[in-house]
Amino acid sequence: MDREEFEQIGQKRREADAAVEYHINVCTSSGCVASGSAAVKESLEAEVKARDLKHKCRVNGVGCLGLCGSGPILSIQPEDALYQKVKPQDSAEIVDHLGQGPVERIELKQDNAFFQQQQRVVLANAGKLDPEDIESAMAHGAYRALYKVTTEEMYPTDVVREITQSGLRGRGGAGYPTGLKWATVAKMDEGLKYIVCNGDEGDPGAFMDRSIMESDPHRILEGMAIAAYAVGASEGYIYIRAEYGLGIQRLKKAIRQAEKMGCLGKNIFDSPFSFSVQLRLGAGAFVCGEETALIASIEGQRGNPRPRPPYPAMSGLWGHSTLINNVETFANIAPIILNGSEWFSSMGTEKSAGTKVFALSGKVNRVGLIEVPMGISLREIIEEIGGGIPDGHAFKAVQTGGPSGGCIPEEHLDTPVDYESLRALGSIMGSGGMVVMDDTSSMVSVARYFMEFCMDESCGKCIPCRVGTAQMYELLTRFVNKEATEADLTLLEELCEMVSQTSLCGLGQSAPNPVMSTLRYFREEYLERITPAHEPA
Amino acid sequence: MPVKTFKIDGQDVSGREDETVLDIARENNVFLPTLCNIEGLKPVGACRLCMVEVKGSNKLLPACVTKVEEGMEVTTNSERLQKYRRMILEMLFVEGNHVCSVCVANGHCELQWLAEKLGVDHTRLNYMFPKKEIDVSHYRYAIDHNRCVLCTRCVRVCGEIEGAHTWDVSGRGINAKVVTDLNTPWALSETCTECGKCIQVCPTGALFKKSRAVGEMTKDDHFLPYLKTMREVDNAE
Numbered sequence: 001m002d003r004e005e006f007e008q009i010g011q012k013r014r015e016a017d018a019a020v021e022y023h024i025n026v027c028t029s030s031g032c033v034a035s036g037s038a039a040v041k042e043s044l045e046a047e048v049k050a051r052d053l054k055h056k057c058r059v060n061g062v063g064c065l066g067l068c069g070s071g072p073i074l075s076i077q078p079e080d081a082l083y084q085k086v087k088p089q090d091s092a093e094i095v096d097h098l099g100q101g102p103v104e105r106i107e108l109k110q111d112n113a114f115f116q117q118q119q120r121v122v123l124a125n126a127g128k129l130d131p132e133d134i135e136s137a138m139a140h141g142a143y144r145a146l147y148k149v150t151t152e153e154m155y156p157t158d159v160v161r162e163i164t165q166s167g168l169r170g171r172g173g174a175g176y177p178t179g180l181k182w183a184t185v186a187k188m189d190e191g192l193k194y195i196v197c198n199g200d201e202g203d204p205g206a207f208m209d210r211s212i213m214e215s216d217p218h219r220i221l222e223g224m225a226i227a228a229y230a231v232g233a234s235e236g237y238i239y240i241r242a243e244y245g246l247g248i249q250r251l252k253k254a255i256r257q258a259e260k261m262g263c264l265g266k267n268i269f270d271s272p273f274s275f276s277v278q279l280r281l282g283a284g285a286f287v288c289g290e291e292t293a294l295i296a297s298i299e300g301q302r303g304n305p306r307p308r309p310p311y312p313a314m315s316g317l318w319g320h321s322t323l324i325n326n327v328e329t330f331a332n333i334a335p336i337i338l339n340g341s342e343w344f345s346s347m348g349t350e351k352s353a354g355t356k357v358f359a360l361s362g363k364v365n366r367v368g369l370i371e372v373p374m375g376i377s378l379r380e381i382i383e384e385i386g387g388g389i390p391d392g393h394a395f396k397a398v399q400t401g402g403p404s405g406g407c408i409p410e411e412h413l414d415t416p417v418d419y420e421s422l423r424a425l426g427s428i429m430g431s432g433g434m435v436v437m438d439d440t441s442s443m444v445s446v447a448r449y450f451m452e453f454c455m456d457e458s459c460g461k462c463i464p465c466r467v468g469t470a471q472m473y474e475l476l477t478r479f480v481n482k483e484a485t486e487a488d489l490t491l492l493e494e495l496c497e498m499v500s501q502t503s504l505c506g507l508g509q510s511a512p513n514p515v516m517s518t519l520r521y522f523r524e525e526y527l528e529r530i531t532p533a534h535e536p537a
Numbered sequence: 538m539p540v541k542t543f544k545i546d547g548q549d550v551s552g553r554e555d556e557t558v559l560d561i562a563r564e565n566n567v568f569l570p571t572l573c574n575i576e577g578l579k580p581v582g583a584c585r586l587c588m589v590e591v592k593g594s595n596k597l598l599p600a601c602v603t604k605v606e607e608g609m610e611v612t613t614n615s616e617r618l619q620k621y622r623r624m625i626l627e628m629l630f631v632e633g634n635h636v637c638s639v640c641v642a643n644g645h646c647e648l649q650w651l652a653e654k655l656g657v658d659h660t661r662l663n664y665m666f667p668k669k670e671i672d673v674s675h676y677r678y679a680i681d682h683n684r685c686v687l688c689t690r691c692v693r694v695c696g697e698i699e700g701a702h703t704w705d706v707s708g709r710g711i712n713a714k715v716v717t718d719l720n721t722p723w724a725l726s727e728t729c730t731e732c733g734k735c736i737q738v739c740p741t742g743a744l745f746k747k748s749r750a751v752g753e754m755t756k757d758d759h760f761l762p763y764l765k766t767m768r769e770v771d772n773a774e
Contacts, residue, residue, distance in 0.1 A: 285709070302706060307582035307602045460687060460706070460713030461583045467628035467662075470711040474663055491661055498624050501597055502585045 001262060001269045006147055009261070013139035020058045022098045023077040024048075027127065028061035029214045030207070030246055031068035031368075036087070040072050043088035047095050057098060060136075063215020065127040066118075068207075069367030070108060075127065084108035113384035114366045119347065121355045122331045123371045126215035131250050134257035137218040143263045145337035146222045149229055150271040154337075159230035160186050163333070166341035167353030172198060172289075172326030173401065173430040174506075175352070175419035181323060184313040185231040188321035195228045195236035195275075196298070196317065196324040200282045200289040202241065203402025204453060206433030208357040209327035211369050213240065213247035216331070217254035221264060221277060223330030226337060228275040231323055236275060239294050241282040251279060286403075286457035290505050291324045293459070304461045305505035326431065328357055348374030352418035356429070362399075362436035365390050372417070379413040382436055393438035397521070401430025403450045403457075404510035406517025407443060426517040428510070443522040444529060447515045448476035454511035465508025468499035472515065479529045486530060493519065543609040552605040559587055559600035567613055570622055570651050573688040574601045575738055577761030578697055584688060586622055586651070589613050597621075619655070626652050627660040632711065634669065634683035635741075641754035642742030648686060649741075665711075672717075674724035677747060678736055682714055685743040691715060691735035698764050703729040734760075 017023070026032075026041040044059045065073040070084035076094075081102040083094065090106060097103045110116075120126075130136040137143075149159050164179025185193060197220060201209040213220060224236045240248055255277050258264040266274045280298050287293045288303040295316050297303035316322020332354060336344045345353040352374040358381065361367050365387030372381060378398060382388070389395050397407040406427030408415070415421050419429050437446065455469040475492045478484040496512035496519075503509045519526060542551045545558070545567050552561040557580070562569050572584040582599040589600045592610035597618070600611075612618075629635075629648060637643050652658075669682040692704040692715060703726055707716045717726045736744045738758045745754040 287709075304706075307599060309604075455710055458710035460708070460710045461581070461689075462585055463583070463625050463628050463686075464585055466687070466711055466713065467632045470632070470665065471628070471662055474665075487661070494624075498621050502588060502621050502625070504582060504585065504599075 003147075003151075006143075006269065009135060010138040010141070013135045017139065020056065022057040022079075024057065024059045024074060024094070025062040025065075025077060025127065026059060026074040027063070027065045027072060028131075029064040029068075029211055030244075031064065031211075032071035032073055033246065035071040035085075037072035037074075039088045040074065040086050040091070043091040044074075044094065047091040051095065053095070057095070060130050061132065062128060063126040063131045064123070064211040064369055066123075066370065067108065067114060067366060067368040073108065076102070080110075082108035082110060112366075112387065113380075114368070114370070114387065117376075117380065117385050118371050119355050119373045120371050121335050121347070122212060122219075122328055122357050123215070123369070124335070125219070126211065129216065131215055131217055132253055134218060134254065134261055134263075137216070138261075141338070142218040142334075143222055143258075143261075145334035146225050146229075146263065147269055148337060149226055150273050151269050156186060156230045156232065159226060159337070162341050163230070163336060164341075166336045166344040167351075168329065168332055168336065168344065169352065169419065170326060171328035171332070171356065171431065173404065173428060175429060178325065178329055181313060181325070182227065182230055184311075185233075185321050185323040188313065190232060192235075192320045193231060193233035194317045194320055194322040195224050195231070195233045196291075196294065196312075196322055197224055197236065197238040197327060197330055198289060198291065198294060198324055199238055199240035199244070199247070199327045200294060201244075201327070201431060202286040202289050202457075203404075203431055203433040204450075205359060205361050205399075205435045206402060206431055207359045208369065208432040210244050210247055211359075212327050212331050212357070213244065214250055217247075217251045218258065218263075219331045219334060220251075220327055221254055221258055223325075223333035224277060225264060225268065225275045226333050227323055227325065227330065229273055233323065234274055234276070236277040237280050237298055237317075238277060239280045239282060239288070239298060242284065248279060248281065255279070285459070286453075287459045287505070287507050290507060293505070294324070295322065302459075304459045305507070307504060328432070349416065349418050351420060356417065356432060358432045358434045360386050360434050360436070362434075363389055363393065363438040363441075364436040374418050375416045377414050377416055378408065381417070381434070382413070386436065389436070389438050393440060395436070396439050396441055397437045397443065397446075399427075399435040399437065399446065399514070400433065401428035401510075401513070402433045403453045404428055404506065404513055405430045405433075406513045407437070407446065407521065408517075409521040426513065426520055428513070442480075443518040443525050444476065444479045447518045448473065448480055450514040451476055451511065454507065458507065458511075462502075462504035462508060464499045465503040465505075465511065468495055468503070468508070469511050471495055472499070472512065476515070479526055482529045482531060484526075484530050485533060489526060489530065541605045541607045543605060543607065543611065545611045546613055554604070556605055557601055558589060558598075558603045558605060558611055561605055562600060562611075562613060569600055569613055570655060571601060572647060572651065572686065572740055573690065575690050575758060575761065577758075577765040578690060578693040578738075581689060581693070584625065584686075586625055588618060588621065590615055590618065623655055623657050624662075626655060626657045627662050629686050630657070631660060631662045631664045632667070633685065634666065639751055640684065640742040641745045641749045641751060642684075642756070643752040645752070645755045646742060647740035667711075669714075672723050673747070674722035675729075675747075676724065677731060678723065678733065678744065679747055680715070680723065680744050681742065683743075684741045685715060686741055687713060687715065688740055689715070690738040690740065691744060694734045694738045694761070698761070698768065699730060699732050699734055701728050701730050701732075704735060
């Protein structure tokens with residue numbers, strides 16, 4: 001396929017889109033589907049059909065528009081107006097107002113920080129393109145970066161160098177330099193190598209990867225294919241949790257369409273490079289997000305982690321060198337290749353380049369999916385983008401990093417969001433869950449909630465995690481019930497240290513984090529719940 | 538094969554590149570407690586008893602799966618390590634129902650021996666007194682889950698050496714347990730060859746031969762390294 005043919009596909013679609021005067025883009029991601037966007041879309045389509053407006057106006061299904069708390073959301077193009085909490089009966093009014101200014105009753109104003117302070121790279125096309133149509137994706141630039149690397153003399157080493165220089169770090173949470181990981185796999189002996197995309201997002205309150213998979217699936221496939229080209233792999237797997245039905249459906253469709261279009265499969269764009277992708281579904285185990293457990297699960301074995309080293313780069317799927325990256329990491333690849341590493345590293349901070357997608361939830365006015373440059377302060381995210389705490393309550397803590405993270409109190413809200421700063425506070429960046437808590441939350445209960453989660457999700461292989469989480473859960477229950485003693489607090493702290501130091505995988509090593517961080521910042525809440533020992537008579 | 542020289546507790550030692558810190562520690566009579574590890578089966582690094590400190594690493598490393606490296610300085614018995622090891626054993630005692638005085642393996646039990654050796658004579662952890670099953674359906678063998686420490690030696694010997702893969706782990710976390718076939722009673726297992734290897738490698742009285750009274754179940758796992766070598770010779774040919 002030559003350049004002209006490739007560009008034609010997107011160009012044709014853009015022209016076809018431009019020929020229609022108005023586009024009504026209805027969000028069809030999980031959040032809005034749950035609040036009824038499918039019915040809204042149907043009713044709008046019926047309205048357009050009834051008025052015979054199909055040459056003037058088209059109703060499209062698009063990916064996530066961000067403010068999930070106000071769904072169903074739709075956008076009107078080219079006016080760029082947003083409507084919130086749309087009901088099917090609003091259809092007539094919406095169609096009436098096309099070209100005459102927005103329906104004020106349901107308009108979602110974009111003059112606030114939620115829309116102004118975001119910087120969209122990963123989510124650049126979310127809410128704009130139809131995730132079930134590859135031509136729509138290509139009209140928005142999909143596979144351009146892959147075309148560039150495979151057909152225009154970008155050697156694999158050039159690709160690795162570009163990613164290394166961009167400063168991109170793993171978005172799954174630990175922040176391992178992506179370029180270094182790619183270089184390691186690229187340098188392994190030739191032979192069968194695998195690319196794995198980790199879509200087993202499991203933190204409570206996290207839905208970044210789901211949104212990306214549902215909104216722009218081709219971006220992930222493209223990132224994986226570029227990675228495969230860079231490290232010399234020919235097969236890839238996307239491991240996605242079975243609960244993400246819509247994501248699975250869209251990825252399946254995307255793979256099929258990409259293969260048909262020649263963007264995946266044998267001799268991509270008629271180059272010598274071949275790469276195919278398969279889906280593997282997780283069966284509901286949080287620990288399968290840990291890379292060695294994930295590999296075992298793809299192999300068809302029980303999803304238990306194993307000790308590292310050897311790291312997957314050396315010995316991964318069926319013993320072959322394997323590159324594992326998270327969904328969001330892969331979604332960052334194409335823009336880096338197209339815009340260059342300097343463009344990417346100019347965003348964010350020196351050590352944490354680029355942007356990060358967060359799922360902002362909990363006690364905050366604007367709940368939804370946001371993408372912000374690294375280095376932004378927690379305060380800006382919560383007070384400005386999130387619009388502060390509802391119902392006149394006061395902010396108490398923000399939980400980042402899910403069950404592996406910690407709770408950050410008011411006094412540290414001005415901390416910049418980057419890997420090192422969050423770690424210094426006893427939390428972690430994590431995959432991007434951000435749960436805001438107000439003064440009605442008990443931090444001991446929060447700690448117990450996460451410990452219960454870890455206890456349920458422990459695989460049971462190593463003793464410290466298997467027994468330690470259950471013991472800590474029991475101790476925390478005593479605190480919740482105000483039946484704890486001084487000795488319980490001592491034991492709890494010893495267990496926290498021991499479990500984090502001796503557990504086999506990241507789940508156990510980080511399971512005490514929510515307890516340790518709440519003990520660090522909210523110790524008085526634990527002390528209040530200690531019953532003084534009875535004096536002997 | 539390249540040989541590396543390094544230090545264990547200040548003592549200069551050497552090991553082949555493919556040997557582990559545990560191999561070399563044992564070779565030099567340095568004691569490291571182990572439970573899931575057994576010579577002849579693949580190490581899994583699960584019990585965390587053999588963890589050691591390595592200078593320059595902020596993580597503790599399980600000696601059974603840590604390959605030797607040139608110049609590494611290993612500490613095997615710091616106060617911190619002793620404390621963690623005792624806690625691990627305490628955890629095993631409270632998660633199951635271990636009553637030595639009525640156990641077939643009394644006096645021949647690795648858990649009991651380790652507790653004595655490491656000085657575990659009480660626990661501050663909370664006994665969980667779980668309700669666990671006993672499967673005595675098999676005519677020769679029995680499993681008492683109250684005494685199981687989930688070391689998975691039975692799972693590995695059955696899969697790696699006997700090739701039957703009768704045993705596996707089902708459930709997760711504190712509810713994990715070893716099962717025969719797809720959690721059917723042992724007597725109904727279609728894959729079990731009744732070889733009895735699982736009985737011999739079990740470190741406690743969880744797996745035992747029937748008609749053994751208290752303290753009568755002695756274990757003999759000396760056949761393992763021999764069988765493993767024979768298999769390797771077989772595979773090589």
